[in-house]
């Protein structure tokens with residue numbers, strides 16, 4: 385399907401999804417959110433795709449929900465529509481890894497979208513924030529919950545209450561992002577990471593993603609039990625046999641399990 389507010393390219397096992405509303409700093413309109421969710425689900429269902437990269441423009445990953453759309457809404461509108469309720473569930477249901485490649489502004493829903501991905505690679509130009517307080521609202525899809533878990537209460541409270549932006553270096557230091565690279569290297573780094581993941585055992589990749597994500601949903605002892613049962617199940621795969629044999633035979637593993 386042709387999209388109007390995003391671009392999708394699939395090449396060599398990696399799906400690159402780029403937000404494309406340059407005139408509005410990639411503001412997350414209802415149309416863009418719908419197209420993004422469909423593109424993610426199509427990539428997840430595409431057997432050729434093994435990793436997904438989500439990117440914006442040099443100036444903005446995404447500047448948040450579309451304020452022009454939200455300005456005219458009232459409580460009854462958003463409550464009855466249960467606005468954005470399904471977004472979290474649909475992104476959480478994507479089994480393949482999603483790397484957020486963030487340059488420029490990732491604000492409000494833009495920061496929340498990046499945090500909902502599996503890890504963030506940031507350009508040194510990236511600025512993260514939850515400035516909803518400036519609009520007389522609060523973050524609505526993870527900006528108080530994920531942020532507090534990722535960077536700790538003090539920084540999450542500071543950002544949500546003052547609306548200040550967190551530069552890339554602080555974001556890395558705080559654990560919000562995995563790596564910071566020069567802006568001109570961002571896409572090379574993100575696509576390189578995606579390629580590296582695509583070469584791994586796909587079944588192990590899916591299992592590792594599920595295990596790490598479970599750590600945010602359960603107790604340590606329960607999480608260790610979940611991790612152990614997934615670890616044990618890896619020994620039923622051809623990839624475990626191939627991976628360990630390849631190491632002992634000092635050759636590159638050729639993983640087969642889908």
Ligand SMILES: CCCCCCCCCCCCC[C@H](O)CC(=O)SCCNC(=O)CCNC(=O)[C@H](O)C(C)(C)COP(=O)(O)OP(=O)(O)OC[C@H]1O[C@@H](n2cnc3c(N)ncnc32)[C@H](O)[C@@H]1OP(=O)(O)O
Nearest residue numbers: 408409411412447448449450451472492493497500523524
């Ligand atoms: C778990 C899954 C998560 C999935 C998330 C994805 C789906 C969910 C999306 C909805 C999320 C709802 C909950 C969320 O918490 C609520 C919000 O996001 S509220 C919005 C928060 N964002 C902001 O407050 C930032 C607003 N923008 C700015 O502060 C500035 O634009 C800027 C980014 C600092 C850049 O400033 P400048 O360089 O000066 O550029 P301009 O301001 O002139 O902007 C250029 C142009 O773009 C338009 N624009 C910018 N941001 C938005 C926006 N958020 N909505 C609509 N339009 C925007 C701006 O109006 C200008 O347009 P023009 O005037 O030229 O027509």
